[in-house]
Amino acid sequence: MEPPLLEVKDLTVQFHLRRGTLRAVENLSFFVREGETLGIVGETGCGKSVTALSILRLLPSPPCEVVKGEIIFETEDLLKKGEAEMQKIRGRKISMIFQEPMTSLNPSLTIGEQIAECFRVHLGCSKREARARTEQILNTVHIPSPKALMDRYPHEFSGGMRQRVMIAIALACEPKLLVADEPTTALDVTIQGQILDLLDELRGKMNIALVFISHNLGVVAQLCNRIGVMYAGSFVEMGDKESLFTRPLHPYTTGLLKAIPLPHRRNEPLAAIRGSVCDLMNPPRGCKFHPRCHKAAEICRVTPPVLEPNSSVVQAACHFAGE
Numbered sequence: 001m002e003p004p005l006l007e008v009k010d011l012t013v014q015f016h017l018r019r020g021t022l023r024a025v026e027n028l029s030f031f032v033r034e035g036e037t038l039g040i041v042g043e044t045g046c047g048k049s050v051t052a053l054s055i056l057r058l059l060p061s062p063p064c065e066v067v068k069g070e071i072i073f074e075t076e077d078l079l080k081k082g083e084a085e086m087q088k089i090r091g092r093k094i095s096m097i098f099q100e101p102m103t104s105l106n107p108s109l110t111i112g113e114q115i116a117e118c119f120r121v122h123l124g125c126s127k128r129e130a131r132a133r134t135e136q137i138l139n140t141v142h143i144p145s146p147k148a149l150m151d152r153y154p155h156e157f158s159g160g161m162r163q164r165v166m167i168a169i170a171l172a173c174e175p176k177l178l179v180a181d182e183p184t185t186a187l188d189v190t191i192q193g194q195i196l197d198l199l200d201e202l203r204g205k206m207n208i209a210l211v212f213i214s215h216n217l218g219v220v221a222q223l224c225n226r227i228g229v230m231y232a233g234s235f236v237e238m239g240d241k242e243s244l245f246t247r248p249l250h251p252y253t254t255g256l257l258k259a260i261p262l263p264h265r266r267n268e269p270l271a272a273i274r275g276s277v278c279d280l281m282n283p284p285r286g287c288k289f290h291p292r293c294h295k296a297a298e299i300c301r302v303t304p305p306v307l308e309p310n311s312s313v314v315q316a317a318c319h320f321a322g323e
């Protein structure tokens, strides 16, 4: 079997802050194959975005430090690459879409100028060629009248249109891997659906591997075949969508599934997971989820459960998985 396009091995990332050291990601391992979609889901503050930014080496150092691990992309460790090499990879081979397009786009440049820059910097296109390609990619992301709209500024676009522009920038150079960090969270539900459909359509057409990050398990399920559930910096469950939705093994996954609002449960109060994510500067001993877990036993307070990496079946880091 072909090696995965991306393989993250035992990644541990910490932040050195005035208050102390915060371990945002701990012993994280996962892989993504060519053309595959992997969903990463979890509450705010569980390490999803730190994972995404680590892949592209976009975390500021200091205060951030990659303590250990490897990020193997096309058989090379990105953590060993210099900044000049990373600049060639970002946008060309690995792209990222962020949550809020307005803060990612430059308000003083037209949409067209910002997209054309990708073609000029990464593919060495002339001005005229970059403009033609810009029109083409705007068409691909279903922006109406691209020729006229490419000379407009970001503030003249709606939130959904701006996110389409961000997708156009991300996919301009046909990367092999796209990391989408909560790309629909800032949008209303109908536009969210359109953006998810667009991402799925283009991913399929271009055979791009997608790492889709969200706090919403329902949204992740629309796009991804395999899903990893993160809690307090680590995966607590990883597996294929069907198994995860029908037979969740980890109490945290079960809690997230019960919290999805569904039409047939509209008269019932939404189930909530009690408590909040632990303080990562001072996490509890044993299983980090134990203060919130209704199944917690003595072993959970002492011994941290582990998740076996790189398994094709569903795995859960729980002493009582599936019981």
Ligand code: SF4
Pocket (backbone or CB within 6 Å): 250, 251, 252, 287, 288, 289, 290, 293, 294, 295, 296, 297, 300, 305, 317, 318, 319, 320, 321
């Ligand atoms: Fe709950 Fe124990 Fe499993 Fe942690 S290891 S999720 S505390 S049952």
